[in-house]
Every structure is written in structure tokens, then in C-alpha cells.
Amino acid sequence: MDSFAARQACRDGRYDEVLAMYGKAAPDRSWTCWDYYYYAYALRKTKQYKKGREIARAGMIAFPDFINLHGIYCWCLYYLYIQKFDERTQAPEDFRRAVDAILKYSQQGPYTPYALAVWRMVDVLKNQPGQAGLMGSYLCRLDPDQLPDQEKTVTLKGRERVIASDRERWYSLMSRILVKEEKYDDCITLCRQALNYFPQLHHDNDIWFSYRIALCLLRQGRVGEGRQRLENLLKYKQHWILFRGLFFAAQAEGDSAAMRRYGASAFLAGGEFKAKVNFMVQFAQALENMGGYEKMAYFHYLLAKRVRMDQHWKVKAELLAKTDSYAFPEPDRQELMDGLHRFWMDEKHAGQTRHKGTIEKILPGSKAGFLREYGGNQYYFRTASLYRVRPEEGEKVTFYVEDFFETGKEKPAHRAVDIEPVLLYDKK
Structure with a gap:
């Protein structure tokens, strides 16, 4: 040849x-x-x-x-x-x-x-x-220093999106695995490297690297440090997983009121119930141990059971035994969700003032707007915070006010959250 x-x-x-x-x-x-x-x-x-x-x-x-x-x-x-x-x-x-x-x-x-x-x-x-x-x-077979660190642009459903570089993705996945493997010092080191290396992070990875540091601190018994870091993160993102982390921190400190507040906040925050199904059982167990919350413990066990059945997932014998151990009459779905929602609202906002007002403006895109308190201030809100309220101007509502930090600003602003129709209370 x-x-x-x-x-x-x-x-x-x-x-x-x-x-x-x-x-x-x-x-x-x-x-x-x-x-x-x-x-x-x-x-x-x-x-x-x-x-x-x-x-x-x-x-x-x-x-x-x-x-x-x-x-x-x-x-x-x-x-x-x-x-x-x-x-x-x-x-x-x-x-x-x-x-x-x-x-x-x-x-x-x-x-x-x-x-x-x-x-x-x-x-x-x-x-x-x-x-x-x-x-x-x-x-581990990849050397992250050899991975490209330029962000990528991809087209999804006809729209261009910017996604993380391969190097950022490696740090994100590896830090999750280190948590699961209980290699907490390694995870903390890796997350700090990522936060220091990347000038701009994607997919809220700046939040999630910090969250994993906090989670590792909690599991190492450094509860005060972990709780402080989680509370700081809530200023910028109200994700249910952050509230779950604070629930575990409060549990480690024996703070029952904070456990109920953070647990309730986790369920009221965005996210599908199927992602929270294991936490429902953990929260129900905590309510059982507190005493005086047996009905709400039963409601959380029952919700976990029904979510698993809806997803065609296996319902463990322990969960079935829990739901069968209570003598309360089994509620229908609407009664169950109404009871849980009221409990979550009461615990999340215990000691806070409930305001009344009117939706004043819905912004283009219908994802946010402004409402005005009767005889008082105007507040920004996101339509995701509406519960049984139509996103229409003139709707009479009740709401709570919380601080939040706008990007690039050091002082907190105020916004309306957990917005419900006035009639929900007037009927009662």
C-alpha cells in the first residue's frame, strides 16, 4: 500500500x-x-x-x-x-x-x-x-482548569438563552455531589473557589454555592454560622430550599416557633409540591414532636400521601401507618388545602400586621404590579404572590409587607407578599 x-x-x-x-x-x-x-x-x-x-x-x-x-x-x-x-x-x-x-x-x-x-x-x-x-x-476525571469558562448562548423554544460555561457547570454539579457524600470541608472549599473565580455566575449559582456552604456548616454543627448565611441569602432570593435550610437550623437550636415559621414559608414559596414531598413528612414529624399540632401534622402526612399517589410513586408503609393512626375525619382536597394554607399563613406571619388595599396597576406582561394600602403607601408585588386573586386593577386585597434587596442596592425596599382577597376574611 x-x-x-x-x-x-x-x-x-x-x-x-x-x-x-x-x-x-x-x-x-x-x-x-x-x-x-x-x-x-x-x-x-x-x-x-x-x-x-x-x-x-x-x-x-x-x-x-x-x-x-x-x-x-x-x-x-x-x-x-x-x-x-x-x-x-x-x-x-x-x-x-x-x-x-x-x-x-x-x-x-x-x-x-x-x-x-x-x-x-x-x-x-x-x-x-x-x-x-x-x-x-x-x-473527577475532568480537570476543571482545562474546561472552557466562557458562557454559552443556546436557542430554546425559539429564544436565545445564555447558560453557564462548562467550568461553572462542573463546580455546580461537583459541589452538590460533595454534599451528598458528606465531604463538607471539600464542598466549602470548592464553593468558595467558584464564588471567587467567576466574575458572573448563571442560574442563581451565586445563591446556590452560598447555600451549600451554609448547609455544610449546619451539618458540621456550626449552626449559628449556617443560619446567618441562609438569612442573608433570603434577602436576595426567596426559594423554598433556603427556608427548608433555616427550618433545620432552627430545629438544631430547638426553636419551635422558628421551625413552624420557616417550614410554613417553604410551602408558601414557589415550587411544586412533588419536589417538597419528603419535607412534608419531616415537617409533620416536627409538628408531632411539638405537641398541640396533631391535626396539622396529620394534614401534612395526608398531603404527602396524596402527592405520591398523584405522581404514581410508591407510598411507604410508614407513611400509610401515620395517616391511619389519626382519628380525624379525612378531608377532601379543597378542605385539606384550605386548612394547610391558613396554617401556613398564620405561622409565617405570626405577630405581623395584615394590611388591606387595592391593586392599582398591573405592569406589561402581567408578572408584576403595584397595589396601594387604604390611605397609605404604594407597594410593588409580583403576581406569583396572588392567592385566589385575579391580576386585575381594582381588586380589593389583604397582604403583608416584607423587605427585599434590589440588585445593586444596599438598602432594602418594601414589597407586598401573600396577597389574598378581602372576602376571604370578611366571610369568616
């Missing part, structure tokens, strides 16, 4: 000539390592990945020290088994073997499928329960 002619043809992009040169001959001892290389290279360039993998593999066996074939072999594996792998319809064995082979025969770099294979494996494992440890072992 004329490997010199094959090299020139590959350089000129005349891959059909290379295929014609080698296609009719079976590899034998007369083939040099470069014969295997140029034939496999041409096969890859013409998207004949199955044959390209076969020839590259044969060359690797014949010339084990010739590493030039490794890149072609790995790219063929990537296109054959990884790029379009669908875990819903395809068996994972070939996929996993291909990923592991790529990690064995290539190195992380801009011209290899190494990082692509790891990220695809991480995406697959992320959707499988109980795989955090395995996902972490694959993430």
Missing part, C-alpha cells in the same frame, strides 16, 4: 480515493501503522464510523505503541454509541463501554471527545436515582 499517496489524498480531502485504495484489500502484515491510520481517517471523515472503528481497532492491536490511531478510534466510538444515545430506548451497556474506552484511550483536550463523553455520561446518570457517587467519579 502507498501510504504516502494516501496521506496526500487525505490532506487534499480526496477521501474517496483513499477508500478505493484500501477498500478492496484486507489488512495484513504488509500494512504499516500509517496504512491503518489513513484508511481509518478517511472512513471517519466520510461518516463510516462502524468501519472506521473496526480498522482503527485492528491497527491499535497490530501496533500497540502507535497512539495516533487512538483519536480516530475514540471519535468513531463517540459518534456510534454516545452522541445520539437515548437512555429511554437503548441499552446502556454499549454506551458505558464506549465512554470508558474513550477515557482510556484519549486525554482531555479541545480536539478529543473526552470531555464530551464525560458530560454525556453525567447527563445520563443525573436522571437515575442513587447514582451520585458514580456521577462524581466521572466528574
Whole structure:
């Protein structure tokens, strides 16, 4: 075989000539390592990945020290088994073997499928329960310092969105896994590195890195430090997970009133109940232990049971035993949700003033607006804070006022939250 002619043809992009040169001959001892290389290279360039993998593999066996074939072999594996792998319809064995082979025969770099294979494996494992440890072992195969740190622009549903760089994504996923593996000092160090390195973070990662630091502090018994950090984060984002963290901090300090306040706030904050189903049980157990809240404990157990049934999830025997252990008549769904909502509102706003007013203006897009207290101030609100209230001007409402921090400002502003119709109280 004329490997010199094959090299020139590959350089000129005349891959059909290379295929014609080698296609009719079976590899034998007369083939040099470069014969295997140029034939496999041409096969890859013409998207004949199955044959390209076969020839590259044969060359690797014949010339084990010739590493030039490794890149072609790995790219063929990537296109054959990884790029379009669908875990819903395809068996994972070939996929996993291909990923592991790529990690064995290539190195992380801009011209290899190494990082692509790891990220695809991480995406697959992320959707499988109980795989955090395995996902972490694959993430550890990546050197974050070699990952690009430029943010990406993608098109989703016809709109352009800016998403995190691969390096930021690595820090985000790795810090979550370190929490699950109870490696708290490592997680704190990693999160602080991320907060110091990236000039701008995406997807609220500035909040979530700080949250994980606080969570690690709580689990290390440094409750005061963790609670303070969580309370500071609430100034900028009212996410239910932050309230859940403060519930655990209050539980560690034996502060029952704060436990009820933060637990109630977690359920009133945005987020689907199916994401909070385990916390419902934890909160119900806490209410049981406090004494005097048996009915509300039962209501939380019952909600957890119904959410699991709605999602067609398994209902554990312990949860069934809890709901069966109470003598209260079982409420219908509306009665259950009304009772829980009133309890959550009372506990979240215990000791606070409930104001009355009128929706004065709805801003374009209908996601926010302003309302005015009777004879008093005007307050900004988000329509997500409306409960059984139409986002229309003139609606009479009750509401509470809370501080919040606008981006770039050090002094808090005021906004209306937990907005309900006046008639909800007048009827009572």
C-alpha cells in the first residue's frame, strides 16, 4: 500500500480515493501503522464510523505503541454509541463501554471527545436515582482548569438563552455531589473557589454555592454560622430550599416557633409540591414532636400521601401507618388545602400586621404590579404572590409587607407578599 499517496489524498480531502485504495484489500502484515491510520481517517471523515472503528481497532492491536490511531478510534466510538444515545430506548451497556474506552484511550483536550463523553455520561446518570457517587467519579476525571469558562448562548423554544460555561457547570454539579457524600470541608472549599473565580455566575449559582456552604456548616454543627448565611441569602432570593435550610437550623437550636415559621414559608414559596414531598413528612414529624399540632401534622402526612399517589410513586408503609393512626375525619382536597394554607399563613406571619388595599396597576406582561394600602403607601408585588386573586386593577386585597434587596442596592425596599382577597376574611 502507498501510504504516502494516501496521506496526500487525505490532506487534499480526496477521501474517496483513499477508500478505493484500501477498500478492496484486507489488512495484513504488509500494512504499516500509517496504512491503518489513513484508511481509518478517511472512513471517519466520510461518516463510516462502524468501519472506521473496526480498522482503527485492528491497527491499535497490530501496533500497540502507535497512539495516533487512538483519536480516530475514540471519535468513531463517540459518534456510534454516545452522541445520539437515548437512555429511554437503548441499552446502556454499549454506551458505558464506549465512554470508558474513550477515557482510556484519549486525554482531555479541545480536539478529543473526552470531555464530551464525560458530560454525556453525567447527563445520563443525573436522571437515575442513587447514582451520585458514580456521577462524581466521572466528574473527577475532568480537570476543571482545562474546561472552557466562557458562557454559552443556546436557542430554546425559539429564544436565545445564555447558560453557564462548562467550568461553572462542573463546580455546580461537583459541589452538590460533595454534599451528598458528606465531604463538607471539600464542598466549602470548592464553593468558595467558584464564588471567587467567576466574575458572573448563571442560574442563581451565586445563591446556590452560598447555600451549600451554609448547609455544610449546619451539618458540621456550626449552626449559628449556617443560619446567618441562609438569612442573608433570603434577602436576595426567596426559594423554598433556603427556608427548608433555616427550618433545620432552627430545629438544631430547638426553636419551635422558628421551625413552624420557616417550614410554613417553604410551602408558601414557589415550587411544586412533588419536589417538597419528603419535607412534608419531616415537617409533620416536627409538628408531632411539638405537641398541640396533631391535626396539622396529620394534614401534612395526608398531603404527602396524596402527592405520591398523584405522581404514581410508591407510598411507604410508614407513611400509610401515620395517616391511619389519626382519628380525624379525612378531608377532601379543597378542605385539606384550605386548612394547610391558613396554617401556613398564620405561622409565617405570626405577630405581623395584615394590611388591606387595592391593586392599582398591573405592569406589561402581567408578572408584576403595584397595589396601594387604604390611605397609605404604594407597594410593588409580583403576581406569583396572588392567592385566589385575579391580576386585575381594582381588586380589593389583604397582604403583608416584607423587605427585599434590589440588585445593586444596599438598602432594602418594601414589597407586598401573600396577597389574598378581602372576602376571604370578611366571610369568616
